[in-house]
Amino acid sequence: MAAALQTLGGGIGITLHWIAFTPTIEQQATEEQKKKWLKLAQDVAIVGAYAQTEMGHGTFVRGLETTATYDPSTQEFVINSPTLTSTKWWPGGLGKTANHATVMAQLYTRGKCYGPHNFMVQIRSLENHQPCPGVTLGDIGPKMESNGNDNGFARFDHVRIPRENMLMKFARVEADGTYVQPPSSKLAYSNMVYLRGTFVMSAAQALASATTIAVRYSCVRRQSEMKPGEPEPQILEYQTQQYKLFPQLAAAYAFWFASWFMTQQHGSITGSMEKGDMSGLAELHALSAGLKSYTTAVTARGIDVCRMACGGHGYSHASGLPALFGGAAALCTAEGENTVMMLQTARYLVKCFAQSQAGKRLTGTVAYLSAVQPSPVAGNRNMSDLGTLVAAFQHRAARMVRHAAMQMQGEMQKGKAREDAWNSCSVLLIKAAEAHVHSFVVRNFAETVQTVEVDESVRAVLTSLCQLYSLYGITEHAGDFLKDGYLTGRDIDAASSHLSAMLARVRPDAVALVDAFDLHDKILRSVLGRYDGRVYEHLYEWAKKSPLNKSEVHESYYKYLQPFLKSNRAKL
Numbered sequence: 027m028a029a030a031l032q033t034l035g036g037g038i039g040i041t042l043h044w045i046a047f048t049p050t051i052e053q054q055a056t057e058e059q060k061k062k063w064l065k066l067a068q069d070v071a072i073v074g075a076y077a078q079t080e081m082g083h084g085t086f087v088r089g090l091e092t093t094a095t096y097d098p099s100t101q102e103f104v105i106n107s108p109t110l111t112s113t114k115w116w117p118g119g120l121g122k123t124a125n126h127a128t129v130m131a132q133l134y135t136r137g138k139c140y141g142p143h144n145f146m147v148q149i150r151s152l153e154n155h156q157p158c159p160g161v162t163l164g165d166i167g168p169k170m171e172s173n174g175n176d177n178g179f180a181r182f183d184h185v186r187i188p189r190e191n192m193l194m195k196f197a198r199v200e201a202d203g204t205y206v207q208p209p210s211s212k213l214a215y216s217n218m219v220y221l222r223g224t225f226v227m228s229a230a231q232a233l234a235s236a237t238t239i240a241v242r243y244s245c246v247r248r249q250s251e252m253k254p255g256e257p258e259p260q261i262l263e264y265q266t267q268q269y270k271l272f273p274q275l276a277a278a279y280a281f282w283f284a285s286w287f288m289t290q291q292h293g294s295i296t297g298s299m300e301k302g303d304m305s306g307l308a309e310l311h312a313l314s315a316g317l318k319s320y321t322t323a324v325t326a327r328g329i330d331v332c333r334m335a336c337g338g339h340g341y342s343h344a345s346g347l348p349a350l351f352g353g354a355a356a357l358c359t360a361e362g363e364n365t366v367m368m369l370q371t372a373r374y375l376v377k378c379f380a381q382s383q384a385g386k387r388l389t390g391t392v393a394y395l396s397a398v399q400p401s402p403v404a405g406n407r408n409m410s411d412l413g414t415l416v417a418a419f420q421h422r423a424a425r426m427v428r429h430a431a432m433q434m435q436g437e438m439q440k441g442k443a444r445e446d447a448w449n450s451c452s453v454l455l456i457k458a459a460e461a462h463v464h465s466f467v468v469r470n471f472a473e474t475v476q477t478v479e480v481d482e483s484v485r486a487v488l489t490s491l492c493q494l495y496s497l498y499g500i501t502e503h504a505g506d507f508l509k510d511g512y513l514t515g516r517d518i519d520a521a522s523s524h525l526s527a528m529l530a531r532v533r534p535d536a537v538a539l540v541d542a543f544d545l546h547d548k549i550l551r552s553v554l555g556r557y558d559g560r561v562y563e564h565l566y567e568w569a570k571k572s573p574l575n576k577s578e579v580h581e582s583y584y585k586y587l588q589p590f591l592k593s594n595r596a597k598l
């Protein structure tokens with residue numbers, strides 16, 4: 027994956043070929059079609075883009091405007107961009123690299139629209155890489171980050187493709203134009219569910235990189251006086267520095283373990299779906315959407331905390347942290363914008379809550395919703411016990427889901443349409459969904475550290491990290507836990523003091539915990555996070571290579587500064 031994520035050099039990128047285009051063939055093509063395209067894609071004999079988003083629509087897939095109209099007389103689909111806003115816009119590699127694309131388009135046959143489906147379209151000649159007839163291509167221009175990737179645009183002017191180019195594993199169009207329904211209309215979205223699931227690991231790796239850089243640098247950097255007359259301490263000795271970095275380090279481990287669960291879930295549920303059992307699809311969608319949204323948002327914020335914790339050098343590209351932040355920020359938007367994804371999880375939670383109200387026993391990641399008692403039983407809780415911490419997060423989530431759902435029911439009882447009631451409660455719904463995902467991450471972290479096969483001394487460190495992650499979450503969101511008296515002010519104070527103790531306990535293992543990510547300097551691409559810790563020498567070498575240092579007096583002096591200085595001096 028890391029190799030695949032490397033671009034082939036400035037201006038072109040085949041990241042999306044690997045993480046979106048090829049998996050789409052794997053998941054949406056028939057066996058026949060796989061024989062035709064899968065090996066070509068796996069051997070990079072063709073290079074593809076996943077062309078779904080348009081200038082006017084990214085989130086609302088059902089609103090996409092590109093059309094694929096079936097012509098039974100020639101047994102072809104006609105791919106067309108009817109409006110400016112239907113221009114495909116953003117797909118990675120679409121601008122200059124890809125010669126094929128899976129194009130998501132509204133399928134029309136016999137005058138009826140059957141919604142968005144995927145079509146294989148060749149967009150450039152395999153001989154000279156020129157755009158195919160009827161296809162207009164280009165790059166969308168510089169972006170916040172990842173400018174090595176040619177995110178592009180594409181327009182189709184009645185481009186004809188054979189009927190067999192519709193990816194027909196789930197839905198089909200027969201030669202005479204008959205549309206054959208898929209087992210679920212959402213199966214056309216299955217590759218997005220898969221990719222969202224992989225974003226959880228992308229987030230974990232990005233946060234692992236940032237914490238590796240910041241923790242190592244915090245052991246190299248010495249600054250200020252902790253005690254008069256004593257040598258300047260490593261900045262990692264400051265509790266504030268530990269409070270900035272160790273919760274991010276704990277989150278990196280938490281998300282790493284959550285991605286293990288996500289991968290296992292995706293495998294088992296898609297395995298059942300292959301046998302026709304669709305029952306797990308809704309839970310898989312809700313979990314992947316919520317985890318993608320939660321982990322990428324926490325990661326982007328966490329990387330910026332790491333950047334700030336490295337002071338001025340953190341702001342330099344030498345640190346590698348601005349690029350990491352830019353990449354993580356993209357993950358918050360791509361593959362399902364975070365707000366919209368968390369609302370999808372909220373939609374599933376409201377549905378499950380209603381089922382549990384009707385007496386259904388819930389299972390899977392929402393089982394706790396029916397188990398948690400509405401009336402809290404306050405009392406002295408052992409805030410260093412993982413079971414207590416997990417229960418607190420589940421109670422918080424169950425209370426917030428119940429509150430949001432009841433609020434919505436109340437709005438509808440006042441006569442509001444369901445959609446209006448939904449919109450007027452959507453902030454509550456988002457917070458409830460975030461609490462649900464947070465409780466899943468905590469529970470999964472706790473279960474993993476208790477069951478993973480490691481040396482007991484390692485388990486002890488991981489347990490401290492899990493306690494630190496949970497206690498940080500409780501103190502950061504104290505109001506949610508206090509609201510119904512489930513936790514008391516004393517519990518929160520106990521949580522804060524345990525958290526301070528955990529910071530001190532994790533400190534001796536901090537470098538070992540980041541080294542355990544085993545991120546090579548070539549992957550980290552950071553002078554501050556170098557394994558050998560020789561930051562200052564390499565910072566100087568890095569700076570000397572700046573293009574501005576190619577000449578002692580830059581040409582801009584002669585062009586702009588010298589005449590400007592001269593004219594100002596002449597006025598004295």
Ligand SMILES: CCCCCCCC(=O)SCCNC(=O)CCNC(=O)[C@H](O)C(C)(C)COP(=O)(O)OP(=O)(O)OC[C@H]1O[C@@H](n2cnc3c(N)ncnc32)[C@H](O)[C@@H]1OP(=O)(O)O
Pocket residue numbers: 046076078079084085086087088118212215216218219307308311353356357359360361362363366370373374377
């Ligand atoms: C930085 C590197 C970047 C690399 C990669 C980037 C690649 C990309 O960005 S590719 C493009 C990604 N684009 C997206 O992810 C688009 C996001 N939007 C969507 O997925 C959909 O439009 C979505 C889910 C928001 C709404 O879908 P829509 O069809 O309108 O469904 P909606 O009306 O909300 O819900 C209807 C039902 O479908 C279900 N559903 C929706 N999506 C799915 C799904 N994927 N799987 C299963 N069920 C689903 C809902 O849960 C709901 O079920 P129920 O009725 O039981 O409650």
Ligand SMILES: Cc1cc2nc3c(=O)[nH]c(=O)nc-3n(C[C@H](O)[C@H](O)[C@H](O)COP(=O)(O)OP(=O)(O)OC[C@H]3O[C@@H](n4cnc5c(N)ncnc54)[C@H](O)[C@@H]3O)c2cc1C
Pocket residue numbers: 042046076077078079082083084085086115116117118172177356359360361362363364365366369
């Ligand atoms: C780096 C990068 C790479 C990408 N690569 C690809 C690719 O390879 N292929 C591809 O097809 N696409 C790609 N995309 C596009 C990406 O998938 C879309 O940008 C993303 O799905 C968001 O859609 P949008 O841009 O239309 O945002 P919008 O949905 O327009 O979001 C704008 C705002 O509207 C809000 N909003 C929208 N709908 C709702 C709602 N129902 N309820 C509440 N709020 C709402 C959002 O929360 C957000 O705040 C890429 C994007 C980026 C940044």
